[in-house]
Amino acid sequence: MKCLVIVPAYNEEENIVRVIENLKKNYPTYDYVVINDGSSDNTAGLCRRMDYELIDLPVNLGLAGAFQTGLKYAYRQGYDYAIQFDADGQHRPEFIGAMLDKIQEGYDIVIGSRFVTKKKPHSLRMLGSNLISIATRITTGRRVKDPTSGMRMFNKKMIAEFALNLNYGPEPDTISYLLKQGATIAEVQVEMDERVAGESYLNLSRSVMYMMRMLLSILFIQNFRKRREVKVR
Amino acid sequence: MTPIFRILLIVVSLFTTYYILKRIRQSKLQIEYAIFWILFSGVLIVFSLFPWLVSLFTRMIGMQLPVNFIFLLFIFVLMVKLFFMTIELSTLENKVKDLTQELALEEKERRDEQKRLLEETGPAKDTEAEVID
Numbered sequence: 001m002k003c004l005v006i007v008p009a010y011n012e013e014e015n016i017v018r019v020i021e022n023l024k025k026n027y028p029t030y031d032y033v034v035i036n037d038g039s040s041d042n043t044a045g046l047c048r049r050m051d052y053e054l055i056d057l058p059v060n061l062g063l064a065g066a067f068q069t070g071l072k073y074a075y076r077q078g079y080d081y082a083i084q085f086d087a088d089g090q091h092r093p094e095f096i097g098a099m100l101d102k103i104q105e106g107y108d109i110v111i112g113s114r115f116v117t118k119k120k121p122h123s124l125r126m127l128g129s130n131l132i133s134i135a136t137r138i139t140t141g142r143r144v145k146d147p148t149s150g151m152r153m154f155n156k157k158m159i160a161e162f163a164l165n166l167n168y169g170p171e172p173d174t175i176s177y178l179l180k181q182g183a184t185i186a187e188v189q190v191e192m193d194e195r196v197a198g199e200s201y202l203n204l205s206r207s208v209m210y211m212m213r214m215l216l217s218i219l220f221i222q223n224f225r226k227r228r229e230v231k232v233r
Numbered sequence: 234m235t236p237i238f239r240i241l242l243i244v245v246s247l248f249t250t251y252y253i254l255k256r257i258r259q260s261k262l263q264i265e266y267a268i269f270w271i272l273f274s275g276v277l278i279v280f281s282l283f284p285w286l287v288s289l290f291t292r293m294i295g296m297q298l299p300v301n302f303i304f305l306l307f308i309f310v311l312m313v314k315l316f317f318m319t320i321e322l323s324t325l326e327n328k329v330k331d332l333t334q335e336l337a338l339e340e341k342e343r344r345d346e347q348k349r350l351l352e353e354t355g356p357a358k359d360t361e362a363e364v365i366d
Contacts, residue, residue: 058335059328166260173264216271217264224254 003100004079005032006070008063009087013041015195019089020052027093033073034087037066064169068162071154075163083153084170088195091151095190099153102188108158109178111144112151113187120145128211132172135218140179145187147172158183160230167225173217181227238300239281246277269314 005023009016016034023032033053036044038060047054055069067084074082081103085091095112103110120126132147152170154162158178162168179185253270256262280287280303291302 059331167257167264213265213268216268220271221254221257221264221267224258226258226260228260 001081001104002077002079003030003081003083003096004070004074004077005030005083005085005093005096006035006067006074007032007085007087008035008037008066008070009039009043010037010060010063010066011039011041011043012087013039013043013046015088016043017046017050019087020047020050023085023093027096030093030096031079032085033070035066035070037061037063064171067170068168071159071163074159079159080156081153082159084150086150090192090195092191092193095151095188096153098190099151099188102186103153103155105186106184107186108155108183109175109185110153111146111149111175111185111187112153112190113146113149114190114192115145116187116189118189125207128207131211132214132218135215136172136176136179139176139218139222142179142185144172144175144179144185147175149190149192151190151192157230161228164230165228171214173214173222176218177222177225180222239284242277242281246274246281249274249277273310 007016007019007023012019020032020034023030031053033055034047036047036054036056038057044054044056047056055073057066057069061069070084071082081100083096083099085093085096091112099110099112114120120129129146129148133144136142136144136147150170152175162170162174168174175185250271253262253267253274257264257267284299287299287302291297291299294302296302296305
């Protein structure tokens with residue numbers, strides 16, 4: 001059983017060393033790889049100096065492209081499971097174990113969810129999360145409590161499917177689409193930290209665009225997609 | 234708006250939507266790019282189903298004919314879209330250039346490195362190096 005922790009990093013020089021050191025020191029059983037997404041700061045240089053496992057993209061591809069690079073690597077190296085893990089320190093490695101246990105029960109995707117046993121706080125961000133939950137519920141009839149959580153683990157079949165297809169970004173609309181297609185998805189309660197340094201990608205206008213894209217995609221576009229399943233060796 | 238014009242609008246917008254969805258279905262179009270066109274054809278459908286909306290806007294800005302308002306609106310929207318596409322194209326071209334250069338430089342550096350190793354270990358392992366490459 002091999003599990004790969006994929007850490008996409010875009011301009012994370014303030015966080016990357018702390019995050020990877022924590023992962024390496026406390027959880028040496030997991031393999032990891034940093035995907036530097038064409039950062040303009042010294043993220044790649046730091047990783048080289050510290051001799052981290054690094055895939056250095058020469059141009060910026062965006063989160064979907066960077067994460068897919070990690071999944072392609074996992075696919076080629078024959079990993080059984082892969083997990084998306086933020087480079088900004090929001091995700092905590094102590095919950096990877098619980099997610100691994102869950103996915104070995106036979107799920108396709110396990111989401112590290114903030115709201116399985118805990119209640120959602122009321123904020124603008126959570127309003128967005130709720131809207132996406134409702135849209136997912138309408139199209140699939142299933143409840144995903146934390147659809148925007150970036151901490152997601154995939155099994156071998158999903159790794160192949162994500163690695164080789166178009167329109168498989170690590171976003172809630174892909175989750176909704178796969179649910180509709182009969183993929184099995186579970187949620188495991190995790191805790192997340194606030195970002196310590198650096199700036200969040202989401203500002204107001206980006207958030208509005210993101211919400212519009214997600215809702216239109218989940219409620220409308222995903223219903224017309226045809227699935228191309230990938231046979232796993 | 235004449236009934237024929239309305240029907241034409243409805244048919245065109247439905248066809249556009251159908252075509253976009255077909256391309257997504259065939260996995261040939263990224264959803265990010267489809268969203269603009271789906272919204273665009275959505276507006277077309279709304280305008281053809283509720284022409285009083287168009288008349289309202291037309292009167293609001295003091296134009297004579299609703300058709301003119303539609304022309305003006307769509308020309309403007311398409312111009313903006315075209316401009317953003319030019320920016321995207323330029324970014325894309327730059328990325329392809331960077332990638333090509335990166336690949337070529339990597340390859341050159343790798344060959345240099347190999348040549349250096351070969352000189353250090355002597356020419357005896359010449360054939361072996363060929364195989365590795």
